Amino acid sequence: MTDPAAPTTPAAPEFTPVTDRPWAALLALCVGFFMILVDMSIVAVAQPQIMEALDAGVNGIIWVTSAYLLTYAVPLLFAGRLGDKFGPKPIYQIGLVVFTAASVWCALSGSIEQLIAARAVQGLGAALITPQTMALVTRMFPPERRGAAMGVWGTVAGVATLIGPLLGGILTDSFGWEWIFFINVPVGLIGLVLAAVLVPEVETHDHMFDWNGVLLSAVGLSALVFGIQEGQTYDWAFWIWLVIGAGVLLMLMFVFWEANTAGEPLVPLTLFRDRNFTLSNVGIATMGFAVSGSMIPIMFFLQFVGGMSPTRSALVLVPMAVLTGIGAPIVGRILDRVHPRSVVSTGLLGYAIALGWAGLLFDPATPVWLLLLPTYLMGLACACIWAPLAATATRGLPWQAAGAGSGVYNTTRVVGSVIGAAAIGSLMMTRLAAELPGRGLQQHAGGHVQQLPEPVRGGFADAMGQSLYLGAAVLLLGTIATLFLVRPPHQYVPVAAAAK
Template identity: 70%
Template sequence: MTTSTGAGSTTPITTRPWAALLALCVGFFMILVDMTIVAVAQPAIQSDLDTDVNGIVWVTSAYLLTYAVPLLITGRLGDRFGPKNVYQVGLVVFTAASVWCGFAGSIGELVAARGLQGIGAALITPQTMALITRIFPAEKRGAAMGVWGTVAGVATLVGPLLGGILTDGLGWEWIFFVNLPVGIIGLVLAATLVPDVETHRHHFDWIGVVLSAVGLSALVFGIQDGEKYNWNGWIWSLIIGGLAVMGLFVFWQSRIRTEPLVPLSLFKDRNFTLSNIGIASMGFAISGLMLPTMLFLQLVGGMSPTESAVMMVPMAVLTGVLAPIVGRILDRVHPRTIIASALLLNAIAIGTLAMVTHPDTPVWVLIIPMALMGIASSGIWAPLAATATRNLPWHQAGAGAGVYNTTRMIGSVLGSAAIGALMQTRLAAELPGVSTTGHHEGGTQLPEMVRDGFASAMGQSLYLGAGVLLVGVVAALFFTAPKRSAAPGAPGGPAGGAPVATDEGLSAEAGAPTATGEGVRTAN
């Protein structure tokens, strides 16, 4: 296995890429499990820490916010200091923060610990994507990403089930403590199996980091806490100010000449731009799905955390089974066909779930939209990432991965904030004068007199994600056919089939034979 380091030069990376992939999957798996495992435990956390809906939403939003903002620079940190080294630091930070989460004695402390967890996740994520791009030859990346997609499906299945079992049996604290042994194993595997790869110096745009952090934080706080403060003048000032600062951030990125955080030239590629719109809509929808669904299943349906987690099994199983199949056909089918259809199916599924969110709905009826979401997800995560990264030169792998993942996380954090605001608004409308502060144990139903109103508020909130997904559908309709790339071993191309890095993207040298294919697949 080799990678291009310059015109006509190659440097060996590793003879054991699959072993390295195993090590990388541990960190990826831990992050995904943590995101889904917390969703199941949220009603129990709300009760134990005596907080309201806004407080429990901040447990998710703090994580997503500190995950999203650093992604703009953590990809560059990997390019500069080595993705293996940054990946290992991320594992240490994430694992230590998980232990802090488990010991948190108040909602404020838990929110702070979750914020530190997000920083660890931001250090891990772009390194995994960049390393897969660089350690696997082009002809094997599809298979590697098939494994990647399967890991995502398994994590989606394991997270809720493990969260339910731990919350029921040991308490919600153990959904965080479980990361300690996993993190240690991941650290040992990374140290022994993941190769060191070539690094190069970067200019770090700290002004851009500050602008993006201030702008996004103001937006999230304004949207999420708007209902709490009756949407007064200073809340709107935060929202408008946040938008203005984000606009200033984009302007700054267009003016800076020494490696901007977001190379706007990436967006000259139509598919990269449209993929970012698609993944933002998906992140928004999924972030806005879990909390109202879990609150409905446990507080209206009377399910235990484990029982509510079992409801997610059809979605996770179908995603895990179908993702490798979709990966194999992606090379032969236009991305527009797969991605637009899958996003539309997901919107329909979430809308259907919203319609049947009633206290007397049979369990089997609720399972149908869950299963449809699983089918849809298999055609979204890996295909969108593959379409986005198809033409990125290897030396921009860190920046490209950072931009793509940041877009996904921005969608997620805005979705979390928006769903929190909408849930509070609808609860106030459906149950005026009723406090949303939790004093119930996970799995114990609300009093019968408030179940109808609570279920109605949760169902109405779900429509928001379904509507945002339609924006992604429209974007996906404008995808173009994938471009051709150099065939493995083509004259002028790097040995082992690694793509040629040029200023224009991944392209074939003049006169070299070409082969069709989607190229790099990266999964979320």
């Protein structure tokens, strides 16, 4: 059957290889990607311990995540252009240095404010690393092999998701939360050496920098996140709504500026003429929203209601990570031959169902084996989402737009993540106030997070479970959007060739 979108599908861009050992270069790049993902999952496991050690509240610990995501999201577009202008390899290496140095600062922080500041610098390093990885994959692998390459990328994500929580739990239980950041130092140094030896230098493309676009997007996004996250803290005062409204207005001004600027825009809106690129951005934004926002209520439930140690709570996520790691390379190869919507929409729907299922199971009386079942579905769904969406988004982009395209895609993902962390965190605090009126999250002396008293466990569990439903609802929007993906150019067989 012929896809109705076939007549309007653009021809595949011309490809010229930049290295004769692309797989070795990909593995070197995956070290930096691995470090970023491990750091995010390690921090999720240790959040209750950090909260107690630094005498922080729930909102403070949410800002530890949001500050990182915010400074990760805002510079991504600019970082993609830096890679295009000066070369993705040197920008990637600078990002590794910044991220590794900031990790040391995180470990040495003596207050929640210092940790938030250090995490913000970490986010800047991550922003420099991420778009260079995807841009180099686009330059090193032809379109028909990018699905397999992204499958390796997805496997690394699965392994990082597995190792991060386990390593975080072991380090936190054995040495203290500081070591979840110190562990980045040897990984960062190894990444720098491998990048110097294996990652190729590629042709650059000069760019003018759109400083007005940078300013509008940075201030607008910051206002949005601050308003959403601090709304509950200030009882949704009128000025909070003004801040949120200003953020929305500035983002609309950003889009208008990008569409009408006479110079070179920060976001080339022509990228969105590619339907798959546009819809993949919608899908990854919903996934980022759900995943980043759901980690805090999941870990709080397992440790404060279930009474688990960081290591035991991390073990609950092992099935998800194992299934993602096993499934990602398989799905990557399948994606090169099948319609992308068959894979991506199924994955997004599966993750939405898993989150809703987990929310229903959040009860003090639920046995651990039953809590594991949604994680199996999450793992299978992730294998169908992360790498397939990235491959689908970038297949049709010319190399000159690779940095900008990967920057836009990753910005969309992280913007979804930062808004998701703020929105689900705000919902979590709202539901806690409703379920446990007049009672905050109890902390206990002695340097170890303890299980909450039995009278408050039920209300706390309900609040955590209800927080997950927002992520599930947003994922349904991504599912609907990705149903409209079309086949990539390399899957169309010319009529003459098919007749032979």
